Amino acid sequence: MTLNIHSSEDARRIAQRRLPWMVFDYIDGAAGRETGAARNRAAFDALTLRPRILRDVSQRDLTSSVFGQKTNAPFGISPMGMCNLSGAGADLMLARLAARENVPLGVSTVASTAMEPLIEAAEGNAWFQLYFSGDGVGTFKLVERAKAAGYETIVLTVDVAEVGRRPRELRHGFTMPFKIGPKQFIDFALHPRWSLTSLYAGKPQMANFDMDGYDFDRTESRAKADWDTLRRLRDMWPGNLVVKGVLDAEDAVALKGAGVDAVQVSSHGSRQLDSAPAPILELAKIRAAVGADYPLFYDTGLRSGEDVVKAYHQGANFTFFGRILQFAIAAGGEEGLQELWNVLRSETSITLAQIGERTLIKDA
Ligand SMILES: Cc1cc2nc3c(=O)[nH]c(=O)nc-3n(C[C@H](O)[C@H](O)[C@H](O)COP(=O)(O)O)c2cc1C
Numbered sequence: 402m403t404l405n406i407h408s409s410e411d412a413r414r415i416a417q418r419r420l421p422w423m424v425f426d427y428i429d430g431a432a433g434r435e436t437g438a439a440r441n442r443a444a445f446d447a448l449t450l451r452p453r454i455l456r457d458v459s460q461r462d463l464t465s466s467v468f469g470q471k472t473n474a475p476f477g478i479s480p481m482g483m484c485n486l487s488g489a490g491a492d493l494m495l496a497r498l499a500a501r502e503n504v505p506l507g508v509s510t511v512a513s514t515a516m517e518p519l520i521e522a523a524e525g526n527a528w529f530q531l532y533f534s535g536d537g538v539g540t541f542k543l544v545e546r547a548k549a550a551g552y553e554t555i556v557l558t559v560d561v562a563e564v565g566r567r568p569r570e571l572r573h574g575f576t577m578p579f580k581i582g583p584k585q586f587i588d589f590a591l592h593p594r595w596s597l598t599s600l601y602a603g604k605p606q607m608a609n610f611d612m613d614g615y616d617f618d619r620t621e622s623r624a625k626a627d628w629d630t631l632r633r634l635r636d637m638w639p640g641n642l643v644v645k646g647v648l649d650a651e652d653a654v655a656l657k658g659a660g661v662d663a664v665q666v667s668s669h670g671s672r673q674l675d676s677a678p679a680p681i682l683e684l685a686k687i688r689a690a691v692g693a694d695y696p697l698f699y700d701t702g703l704r705s706g707e708d709v710v711k712a713y714h715q716g717a718n719f720t721f722f723g724r725i726l727q728f729a730i731a732a733g734g735e736e737g738l739q740e741l742w743n744v745l746r747s748e749t750s751i752t753l754a755q756i757g758e759r760t761l762i763k764d765a
Pocket of ligand 1: 427428429479480481482507509510511512530558645667668669670671700701702703721722723724725
């Protein structure tokens with residue numbers, strides 16, 4: 402069956418029809434008046450790619466690499482909390498995709514499936530994303546647990562000192578853990594396909610918090626984290642350490658100096674600070690500041706293969722897609738996800754041909 406997903410916008414449109422309003426707006430929404438999202442989109446659109454001709458681009462290679470490991474695609478899967486809201490079993494669909502494509506799956510602190518089955522389904526292609534929370538006691542327990550589960554890469558997300566206000570989700574009364582009041586009941590009743598499968602499969606939960614009496618409050622302040630927290634994490638984590646949510650060149654240079662293995666330039670999909678600068682433009686500045694050889698990853702606002710190529714041209718060594726993957730699942734389950742992934746691969750490959758390049762890997 403083909404679902405007619407020919408672009409990420411198609412996936413979003415179908416998802417909007419199928420998802421309860423509350424769930425769609427939780428996934429799609431951004432901070433404040435959503436000017437940050439618009440600013441980044443406008444910046445992407447203003448960047449151009451120059452067509453080049455007659456270069457024999459018949460053999461093109463979409464592989465890339467992260468931490469010395471070859472990936473089949475030049476993009477991976479951003480960590481996202483509560484993915485099973487987009488469809489029952491969504492986390493595992495993303496994990497199986499990561500296994501097939503040999504790309505990293507970001508496993509969120511607030512994932513709706515526990516970290517152990519996810520790294521197993523991803524056949525090792527999983528990175529654990531860490532939120533520092535409260536006084537940090539539970540946070541460091543999670544680090545030990547990730548180590549025991551076989552994770553080799555940890556991603557510390559630093560752009561959520563406080564959770565940004567996202568009016569679209571707030572208006573629907575979106576809370577975690579999930580509460581179903583009269584308003585939500587009507588919303589779910591009007592989207593029976595989603596409700597029957599998702600709620601029947603069990604109300605999505607934050608699955609990493611059934612241990613040691615440690616609970617996670619999504620709205621609890623994460624503001625206590627500082628450079629000492631980072632040093633402590635660096636000392637206790639022998640594997641790769643990525644810091645995600647960086648938009649400032651001075652911060653990136655300091656992270657490099659603190660022994661962080663890679664920086665992920667991101668504005669959290671424009672869900673945090675509405676007035677943040679366009680991350681795709683900061684990427685080039687950060688690349689200039691950290692030098693040519695330091696690993697830089699990019700996410701936020703990627704909607705197509707052309708966007709991926711632009712991010713590599715701005716200095717990224719690897720990129721990550723976020724919400725559009727959830728829209729593909731909402732639109733068509735695991736098939737929908739694969740269909741969108743194929744579209745993104747195809748768009749990237751065709752773009753390379755048009756600009757006379759065979760690969761995204763520098764010096765390849
Ligand atoms: C529904 C949703 C949940 C998210 N949850 C997390 C999370 O738990 N941890 C995290 O580091 N980032 C989280 N993010 C941010 C993503 O990792 C990523 O930065 C962002 O989605 C990329 O932008 P894009 O959606 O425009 O591609 C979330 C994003 C969305 C849309």
